[in-house]
Amino acid sequence: MLLIADSGSTKTDWRLVAADGTVTACQTEGINPYYQTVDQIRTMLSAQLAPQLPVDAVQRVFFYGAGCSGPSVNHVVVAAVQAVLPHAESIIVDSDMLGAARAASGHSSGIVCILGTGANACCYDGTQITRGIQSLGFWLGDEGSGGYLGKTLVRSVFQKTLPADLIDLFQQRYNLDRATLLDKAYKKPNPNRYFAAFTPFLSDHSDHPAVRTLVTDAFQLFLQTYIIPFPESAEWPVHFVGSIAHYFADPLRTAVEQAGLIMGCTLKAPIDKLVQYHQTTN
Known part of the structure; x- marks a missing residue:
C-alpha cells in the first residue's frame, strides 16, 4: 500500500x-x-494516524510538508514515520512546495505558486523544482497571501482609505480597536495567522469595487515581484495552490491576464492531485 501526506503546521491530509x-x-x-x-x-x-491505518500493510510513503527543506530536518519526519509504520520499505520526505508543484503541474513544466496564509513560488520541470524565490516572510514579503491581504485590509480601515460603508461593516463585525490591533501585530505570536483571519471579510464583500481593487492589486504585486522575473514566465503556465487562490480565483485570474501571463489551474489543496501524480509515476 502507498501512503501520501500533505502537511502544514496546522493539519496533515493523508x-x-x-x-x-x-x-x-x-x-x-x-x-x-x-x-x-x-x-x-x-x-x-501513534495516537492519531495508526488507528486509522493497516500499519503493517503500508510499504511506501511520500510525505510533503512545511519545514521539510532538506536532509538536515527531513530525517526527523522519516524517523517518526518509520517508528509508526515499521514495515514501510521507502519513506520519502519533500517540501510542501514540491508537493504543490507535482499536484498542480503533474508531469509537465510550469510555474507553481502557493497562496495561503503565506506565499511561495517556484519553477518546476515536471519532476523537480528548478528555480525558487527568496521568501522574506510575513513582515517583509508574502505579497498576495492571506496574511498580506488581511494586513492590507486592516491598515486601510485604520487609515480610512476604504469607503466609509466598508469601514462600518468591518467594525460591526470585528469591533477592533488600535490597542488590540498593535498587541496582536507586535506582541503576540503568529501575526500572519491573525491577519489572515480577516480574509473572510474580503471574500464576503468581493463584489465591492474597493475590495476587488485591494485584492487584485495584491495579486498584481505578487506577480510583479516573484513571477514575472522568472524567464520561464513568458512561456510556462502559472498554477496556484491554496485557500486564497481558491476563494479569490476571479480577481486572481484578472491579475494574471493583466500581467500577460498564462493562467494555469487553481487548487484549494494538493492532496488528491498528489494521489493522481503518484499513481501515474513509476
Whole structure:
C-alpha cells in the first residue's frame, strides 16, 4: 500500500492508496520538523494516524510538508514515520512546495505558486523544482497571501482609505480597536495567522469595487515581484495552490491576464492531485 501526506503546521491530509486503486482519506495534526522532535511527531502519529491505518500493510510513503527543506530536518519526519509504520520499505520526505508543484503541474513544466496564509513560488520541470524565490516572510514579503491581504485590509480601515460603508461593516463585525490591533501585530505570536483571519471579510464583500481593487492589486504585486522575473514566465503556465487562490480565483485570474501571463489551474489543496501524480509515476 502507498501512503501520501500533505502537511502544514496546522493539519496533515493523508491518503492511503490500495493496490486496486481504492483511496482512503484521513487527517491528523500538522507536522513541522523545525518545531517538533522525533518523539513528539511519533507520539502524535501513534495516537492519531495508526488507528486509522493497516500499519503493517503500508510499504511506501511520500510525505510533503512545511519545514521539510532538506536532509538536515527531513530525517526527523522519516524517523517518526518509520517508528509508526515499521514495515514501510521507502519513506520519502519533500517540501510542501514540491508537493504543490507535482499536484498542480503533474508531469509537465510550469510555474507553481502557493497562496495561503503565506506565499511561495517556484519553477518546476515536471519532476523537480528548478528555480525558487527568496521568501522574506510575513513582515517583509508574502505579497498576495492571506496574511498580506488581511494586513492590507486592516491598515486601510485604520487609515480610512476604504469607503466609509466598508469601514462600518468591518467594525460591526470585528469591533477592533488600535490597542488590540498593535498587541496582536507586535506582541503576540503568529501575526500572519491573525491577519489572515480577516480574509473572510474580503471574500464576503468581493463584489465591492474597493475590495476587488485591494485584492487584485495584491495579486498584481505578487506577480510583479516573484513571477514575472522568472524567464520561464513568458512561456510556462502559472498554477496556484491554496485557500486564497481558491476563494479569490476571479480577481486572481484578472491579475494574471493583466500581467500577460498564462493562467494555469487553481487548487484549494494538493492532496488528491498528489494521489493522481503518484499513481501515474513509476
